[in-house]
Amino acid sequence: MTEDKIPRTSRISGFHKLAVDERIEQVAAFAGLADDHRRQLALPSNIDTHLADHMIENMVTTIAIPVGIATNMRVDGRDVLVPMATEESSVVAAVGNAARQCYESGGFATSMSGTEMIAQIQLLDIPDPVRARLLVLERREEIENICNACDPVLVGLGGGFRDLEVRLVDTPAGRMVITHIVVDTRDAMGANAVNSMAERLAPDIAAWTGGRTLLRILSNLADRRVVRARATWTCDAIGGTRVRDAMIDAYQFADNDPYRAATHNKGIMNGISAVVLATGNDTRAVESGAHAFAARTGRYRSLTSWEVTAGGDLAGAIELPLAVGLVGGAVKIHPTARALLAILQAETASDLTRIIAAVGLAQNFSAMKALATEGIQRGHMALHAQNLAFAAGAVGNEVGEVARRIIAQRSINEAAAGTALAELRGQ
Numbered sequence: 374m375t376e377d378k379i380p381r382t383s384r385i386s387g388f389h390k391l392a393v394d395e396r397i398e399q400v401a402a403f404a405g406l407a408d409d410h411r412r413q414l415a416l417p418s419n420i421d422t423h424l425a426d427h428m429i430e431n432m433v434t435t436i437a438i439p440v441g442i443a444t445n446m447r448v449d450g451r452d453v454l455v456p457m458a459t460e461e462s463s464v465v466a467a468v469g470n471a472a473r474q475c476y477e478s479g480g481f482a483t484s485m486s487g488t489e490m491i492a493q494i495q496l497l498d499i500p501d502p503v504r505a506r507l508l509v510l511e512r513r514e515e516i517e518n519i520c521n522a523c524d525p526v527l528v529g530l531g532g533g534f535r536d537l538e539v540r541l542v543d544t545p546a547g548r549m550v551i552t553h554i555v556v557d558t559r560d561a562m563g564a565n566a567v568n569s570m571a572e573r574l575a576p577d578i579a580a581w582t583g584g585r586t587l588l589r590i591l592s593n594l595a596d597r598r599v600v601r602a603r604a605t606w607t608c609d610a611i612g613g614t615r616v617r618d619a620m621i622d623a624y625q626f627a628d629n630d631p632y633r634a635a636t637h638n639k640g641i642m643n644g645i646s647a648v649v650l651a652t653g654n655d656t657r658a659v660e661s662g663a664h665a666f667a668a669r670t671g672r673y674r675s676l677t678s679w680e681v682t683a684g685g686d687l688a689g690a691i692e693l694p695l696a697v698g699l700v701g702g703a704v705k706i707h708p709t710a711r712a713l714l715a716i717l718q719a720e721t722a723s724d725l726t727r728i729i730a731a732v733g734l735a736q737n738f739s740a741m742k743a744l745a746t747e748g749i750q751r752g753h754m755a756l757h758a759q760n761l762a763f764a765a766g767a768v769g770n771e772v773g774e775v776a777r778r779i780i781a782q783r784s785i786n787e788a789a790a791g792t793a794l795a796e797l798r799g800q
């Protein structure tokens with residue numbers, strides 16, 4: 374593609390109608406991808422057996438998950454194309470649709486509390502926990518030095534020890550003294566860095582207090598690494614006041630009923646986990662952090678909040694802990710994750726985090742809008758029908774035709790797909 378044809382906007386109309394190789398070319402041109410990244414994206418099975426064998430134990434094979442590109446995203450004034458790895462249909466389209474509807478009103482604005490992780494050290498068998506807590510707090514300078522000596526590279530990059538907290542936790546097994554070391558892990562997710570520090574520090578804490586240390590591990594409730602994103606959808610862009618008010622009712626339902634909140638937040642995580650996975654980050658760490666944060670008030674609630682602005686538009690916001698990195702773990706060694714990160718052009722872990730939060734909000738907008746209006750089945754079923762056609766053995770043009778027939782018959786199930794395929798082939 375020549376320079377003057379390179380799309381600098383994420384608003385690529387008709388992207389879904391392009392052939393797969395044409396999509397790769399557009400994305401590569403947008404992000405100025407290097408040839409090795411471009412080639413990597415074109416490989417259908419893109420992880421080497423040797424590498425996979427070194428990533429986990431007892432490896433026997435790999436499983437490929439499709440990666441789609443969410444278009445129309447504008448985050449903090451910058452257009453981005455967002456890779457999403459998911460096996461679920463409609464998730465990528467939902468993000469692109471939500472982003473299109475708020476693009477003209479500025480897209481998404483974000484902020485972050487920081488890039489600090491917490492590691493916990495559990496201290497037991499303490500007769501005088503109040504005194505023990507203060508004994509640990511008095512060693513702050515020493516603790517800072519011990520932690521920073523564990524990771525001079527991190528310190529050189531501007532990270533390292535930031536804070537110390539000691540909590541008393543009452544349990545049926547007695548009062549425990551729980552030390553938190555707070556460490557800025559910068560562009561790393563930071564699990565290895567903080568776990569090493571906690572393990573190194575534990576014997577000293579035991580010696581200072583006369584207690585026994587047991588667990589030494591990070592907390593996935595990364596509430597020193599909270600990201601926020603917000604966006605405004607004009608009332609006109611979303612189809613008027615009835616749609617807007619129905620979406621507010623949908624949100625209130627989720628925020629006040631844990632049964633609904635679980636599904637509402639699952640939809641948000643459809644978007645968030647897809648980007649986390651595509652970039653080689655730890656989906657389980659992000660998910661457990663998000664759900665723990667959603668329950669921080671003692672009641673499990675929505676991760677998003679929605680309100681009507683003074684001008685009558687719909688404003689949405691999301692806030693959650695999001696521990697992802699650009700260095701370390703699979704992020705650095707998985708060649709496809711590297712190529713997908715290059716599409717995002719995220720220079721820091723914070724850039725990546727902000728984009729992911731915006732995706733979560735976009736996902737929630739689309740799910741709530743669909744649920745509060747026509748329901749999700751209509752959009753969902755079109756893709757589901759295609760999957761059924763595939764499962765029935767349809768190939769090439771047969772896929773679309775079988776899907777069309779079972780949708781028209783309103784019997785979107787495996788048996789109907791088999792019958793439709795047999796009829797099609799019999800014609």
Ligand code: MEV
Nearest residue numbers: 636637639640740741749
């Ligand atoms: C399905 O994967 C996600 C939804 O159930 C989310 C929601 O109900 O908000 C549609």
